[in-house]
Amino acid sequence: MGGGKAVQKRGRTQRRHFREGRENAWKYGTKKTRSDEGATVDDPNPNPNPNPSWEPFSTQNPGFEEYYKGQAIVPEEQWDEFISTLRKPLPAAFRINASGQFFKDIRLQLENEFTTSLDTEVNDYETEAIRPLPWYPDKLAWHLNFSRMQLRKNQTLERFHEFLKQENEVGTITRQEAVSMVPPLFLDVLPDHYILDLCAAPGSKTFQLLEIIHQSIKPGFLPDGLVIANDVDVQRCNLLIHQTKRMCSANLIVTNHEAQYFPSCLSTKDFTRDEHGELKKDILQFDRVLCDVPCSGDGTLRKAPDIWRKWNAGMGNGVHRLQVEIAMRGITLLKVGGRMVYSTCSMNPVENEAVVAEILRRSKGSVELLDVSYELPELVRRPGLRTWKVRDRGLWLATYEDVPISRRGVILPSMFPCDEICTSKFQSESLYENATLNNSEVKNNCSFESVDHCVTMDIDNDPKKLGNDVTLVHISKDAEIEDDCKVGASQNDLDETKAKVSSFSLEHCMRILPYDQNSGAFFIAVLHKISSLHDDSVKAVGQSNRRKQRTQRSTSPGLGSDDQPVVRSSIDIPQDDPGVVEAASAPGPTDKFPSVKDDQGAVETENIEAFDNGEDGNLETKQTKENLVTHGKWRGVDPVVFFRDENTINSIRSFYGISDVFPLDSHLVTRNCDANHVKRIYYISESVRDILELNFKVGQKLKITSLGLKVFERQASKDNSGTCTFRLSSEGLPLLLPYIGKQILSASLEDFRHLLQYRTIKFPDFVDADFRENASTLMPGCCVTVLKEKNKEIFQDDSSAIAIVCWKGKSNLSIMVSQLDAQELLERLQARFGGQRVSGPDESDASHGAAAELEVSGAQVAEPDFVE
Numbered sequence: 109m110g111g112g113k114a115v116q117k118r119g120r121t122q123r124r125h126f127r128e129g130r131e132n133a134w135k136y137g138t139k140k141t142r143s144d145e146g147a148t149v150d151d152p153n154p155n156p157n158p159n160p161s162w163e164p165f166s167t168q169n170p171g172f173e174e175y176y177k178g179q180a181i182v183p184e185e186q187w188d189e190f191i192s193t194l195r196k197p198l199p200a201a202f203r204i205n206a207s208g209q210f211f212k213d214i215r216l217q218l219e220n221e222f223t224t225s226l227d228t229e230v231n232d233y234e235t236e237a238i239r240p241l242p243w244y245p246d247k248l249a250w251h252l253n254f255s256r257m258q259l260r261k262n263q264t265l266e267r268f269h270e271f272l273k274q275e276n277e278v279g280t281i282t283r284q285e286a287v288s289m290v291p292p293l294f295l296d297v298l299p300d301h302y303i304l305d306l307c308a309a310p311g312s313k314t315f316q317l318l319e320i321i322h323q324s325i326k327p328g329f330l331p332d333g334l335v336i337a338n339d340v341d342v343q344r345c346n347l348l349i350h351q352t353k354r355m356c357s358a359n360l361i362v363t364n365h366e367a368q369y370f371p372s373c374l375s376t377k378d379f380t381r382d383e384h385g386e387l388k389k390d391i392l393q394f395d396r397v398l399c400d401v402p403c404s405g406d407g408t409l410r411k412a413p414d415i416w417r418k419w420n421a422g423m424g425n426g427v428h429r430l431q432v433e434i435a436m437r438g439i440t441l442l443k444v445g446g447r448m449v450y451s452t453c454s455m456n457p458v459e460n461e462a463v464v465a466e467i468l469r470r471s472k473g474s475v476e477l478l479d480v481s482y483e484l485p486e487l488v489r490r491p492g493l494r495t496w497k498v499r500d501r502g503l504w505l506a507t508y509e510d511v512p513i514s515r516r517g518v519i520l521p522s523m524f525p526c527d528e529i530c531t532s533k534f535q536s537e538s539l540y541e542n543a544t545l546n547n548s549e550v551k552n553n554c555s556f557e558s559v560d561h562c563v564t565m566d567i568d569n570d571p572k573k574l575g576n577d578v579t580l581v582h583i584s585k586d587a588e589i590e591d592d593c594k595v596g597a598s599q600n601d602l603d604e605t606k607a608k609v610s611s612f613s614l615e616h617c618m619r620i621l622p623y624d625q626n627s628g629a630f631f632i633a634v635l636h637k638i639s640s641l642h643d644d645s646v647k648a649v650g651q652s653n654r655r656k657q658r659t660q661r662s663t664s665p666g667l668g669s670d671d672q673p674v675v676r677s678s679i680d681i682p683q684d685d686p687g688v689v690e691a692a693s694a695p696g697p698t699d700k701f702p703s704v705k706d707d708q709g710a711v712e713t714e715n716i717e718a719f720d721n722g723e724d725g726n727l728e729t730k731q732t733k734e735n736l737v738t739h740g741k742w743r744g745v746d747p748v749v750f751f752r753d754e755n756t757i758n759s760i761r762s763f764y765g766i767s768d769v770f771p772l773d774s775h776l777v778t779r780n781c782d783a784n785h786v787k788r789i790y791y792i793s794e795s796v797r798d799i800l801e802l803n804f805k806v807g808q809k810l811k812i813t814s815l816g817l818k819v820f821e822r823q824a825s826k827d828n829s830g831t832c833t834f835r836l837s838s839e840g841l842p843l844l845l846p847y848i849g850k851q852i853l854s855a856s857l858e859d860f861r862h863l864l865q866y867r868t869i870k871f872p873d874f875v876d877a878d879f880r881e882n883a884s885t886l887m888p889g890c891c892v893t894v895l896k897e898k899n900k901e902i903f904q905d906d907s908s909a910i911a912i913v914c915w916k917g918k919s920n921l922s923i924m925v926s927q928l929d930a931q932e933l934l935e936r937l938q939a940r941f942g943g944q945r946v947s948g949p950d951e952s953d954a955s956h957g958a959a960a961e962l963e964v965s966g967a968q969v970a971e972p973d974f975v976e
């Protein structure tokens with residue numbers, strides 16, 4: 109535990125240093141710093157400071173300039189504009205959460221109130237202070253013509269800053285780099301799509317994907333599709349869980365796998381026939397796959413200027429192979445007819461065009477690169493390159509033949525723009541076998557902090573907040589970065605005529621450059637799977653998968669059913685499915701797992717659940733305990749179990765009068781096998797349930813770290829008589845609201861506001877006599893209060909219905925809404941219905957609140973948020 113605290117403290121100090129350093133970079137602008145002096149082309153940092161985190165960031169790196177000039181990434185005459193834009197701070201951007209109840213109000217507020225007031229106040233800017241991004245649909249994404257630092261420092265922007273902070277925290281907006289919003293838009297997602305986000309953390313694109321599938325779904329209904337968001341890094345998975353929790357989706361599964369080995373889930377046990385008599389395969393394949401792969405991150409230079417100092421050509425080379433493997437796994441898991449987007453926040457052709465070309469080469473006509481020039485026409489982008497070079501240890505290499513033998517394990521044929529046939533010439537296993545960069549080596553070689561091109565919230569100074577600084581752990585590996593620049597003294601005599609031009613139509617790829625629309629840089633390619641992959645297309649990847657599995661088997665004793673021999677069934681298993689494991693010997697659908705108790709007891713379970721809920725206090729406990737569970741199938745992650753305790757389900761249904769139309773059976777899950785000790789119950793959509801059942805059939809190959817929407821939480825009150833043991837959760841309320849028939853009140857605007865303002869109100873203090881009466885005669889315990897709008901009947905399934913979870917005590921009614929959410933709701937009500945701006949109990953003279961007796965106290969009843 110102590111260790112955990114120390115780590116936390118160190119993390120905070122590091123983050124503070126990082127922020128200070130970053131701000132200095134902008135303070136000093138592009139002025140030379142000491143570390144720039146005497147820098148040569150091949151030595152970007154000749155004067156390494158013993159404490160580099162204190163050094164103001166240099167925005168110079170001659171190696172960088174030479175590399176990208178050499179790659180002709182921009183026309184020569186535009187170079188100065190390109191490089192000077194890279195040295196300027198990145199303007200902030202954010203998205204409005206389109207599935208939020210108040211998204212139209214927020215958009216209106218931006219269009220009217222803020223656009224005008226900011227333009228007037230901030231008069232030293234030539235262009236508009238804020239504007240919607242022209243290429244983002246429905247004015248849902250906005251660009252600020254000032255940086256995050258200016259936002260923090262400028263007094264006239266303070267109110268806007270406060271607005272952004274609050275809205276981001278409650279989840280109505282998400283701060284995200286503009287270019288990072290692009291890839292999901294090219295996926296062409298529909299609400300019934302099964303989507304796999306292979307490298308998903310910290311989750312900004314996952315959030316977008318969820319928004320798209322939830323759009324236009326009526327309250328009380330769920331989309332048919334789902335998103336599986338995967339990331340190899342468990343800590344970053346937790347950021348993703350935190351980030352996407354604000355979306356309140358029952359259609360999300362978060363998994364923790366190396367994307368290149370993302371499991372195949374194919375059950376050969378329960379094959380059924382469809383209406384045409386065809387065998388229906390029970391297999392996990394996706395309509396859409398997003399491969400937003402780890403990369404060198406030099407497209408985020410404007411946001412993370414420390415990359416200037418770290419950048420070298422080896423970073424892109426070092427991550428190329430992993431990128432190809434992840435992309436090929438994505439293609440393999442994609443349904444025929446499906447679409448995959450490959451993207452990076454790097455400008456480097458070795459990480460971009462070279463990877464796309466290798467996908468096309470390996471898939472031998474089964475995959476095509478789409479021309480999407482007609483989509484998002486207002487987004488300025490440049491065509492992909494057809495020719496490029498590779499740089500290794502100070503040498504430019506035009507073709508693979510130029511690679512010294514000693515470097516052939518690191519510099520791969522697929523990094524060059526060779527044609528389709530060059531694969532067979534080069535793709536011998538031995539070459540790839542030699543390239544043994546594993547994930548941790550890759551981590552050391554590339555700047556993972558920059559891959560976080562989502563800015564969760566970095567505009568205030570709270571170190572507990574999530575932001576791009578969270579990934580600082582990956583910085584400071586400079587010493588381990590193979591500095592290619594130090595080896596070769598200067599340019600070699602490259603015979604430019606030898607450089608090949610790719611035979612693929614790589615101009616269909618898109619490169620977004622910073623100076624075109626004052627943004628960061630990004631690379632996007634849209635691929636379409638025309639037919640199943642040929643057997644040997646996946647061979648390279650498949651073989652390495654099996655090699656990997658063999659290694660795992662020999663090193664980790666408790667791999668569970670993943671550890672079964674690979675058995676192919678006689679039934680037609682798609683060829684593009686490496687690592688298929690027949691499910692015959694796996695447990696059938698069940699809600700108990702024999703190994704669970706052995707691996708982790710209930711205590712561990714509860715801790716992980718708590719962590720899942722963003723209760724930071726439990727993080728250390730979880731981490732400490734997790735250390736104990738270092739092996740075994742679950743390795744620190746609790747398995748998911750269906751919650752089928754009929755007594756509890758019936759009592760919940762009856763207490764809240766939940767209509768029979770709303771299915772609870774087989775849609776509720778927990779992470780605790782012991783029904784008597786379950787603390788939280790989650791709701792899963794039909795699509796998620798199907799995947800979960802398939803996962804059971806195949807022996808739980810998917811390592812699920814989170815899924816579902818929290819709908820009920822256990823409570824214990826002073827007086828248990830007649831009260832349901834589970835209360836409603838705020839996250840789940842919008843889904844359940846249309847089906848709730850009991851324990852529901854409708855309040856006038858005045859009483860509703862008072863409740864939000866004072867949090868607890870004694871019955872006689874309510875203004876509306878009917879409300880007073882109804883509230884006092886309700887069963888004690890959890891209940892719902894819906895706002896009764898003037899001249900409007902309450903329609904609970906009306907998407908505009910505003911409701912909150914409350915607690916009915918002996919003599920008062922209290923809200924079970926966090927302070928921040930209450931404040932936000934008060935402001936939304938004020939914006940929508942007018943009236944005075946009121947604030948929560950902290951700022952007011954809480955006479956009602958002070959007088960009220962808080963009967964929901966007793967720490968077990970509510971989360972700290974709800975207990976005053």
Ligand SMILES: C[S@@+](CC[C@H](N)C(=O)[O-])C[C@H]1O[C@@H](n2cnc3c(N)ncnc32)[C@H](O)[C@@H]1O
Pocket residue numbers: 288306307308309310311312313314338339340341344365366367368400401402403430547559560561562
């Ligand atoms: C570019 S970031 C993804 C950003 C994310 N898509 C978003 O929009 O928020 C790349 C992610 O890949 C993850 N990663 C690195 N290697 C991986 C691997 N082998 N398999 C899966 N994820 C990996 C990193 O942990 C990192 O979170």
